[in-house]
Amino acid sequence: MEAAAIRDELSEAARLAHARVAVLTVRVRDETVRTLVADMNQGTIALTLALTREDAMAALVKTTTAFDKVQNRIGELLRRMDDQEG
16 A cells, blocks of 8 residues: 555545544533543644654643543542442
8 A cells, every 4th residue: 555545545535534523522621631632633633743853742742641531530430430429
């Protein structure tokens, strides 16, 4: 496969992933989760558009940090739901 074909395939996969995240994000009631997901998305966009290695690394750190925060917040909410049911 040519480099251009791979690049196009990856661009399309990234577009579809962002669209799916957007569809799911608007369904979430928790404002903190929505904000953190937006931060994560901004990081992935910055990573994609980075022109230097330093910019890419900064975007990667931002994305990873936001991802961890999203997962932690979702965990808190799920535990709270479990506590309310039990």
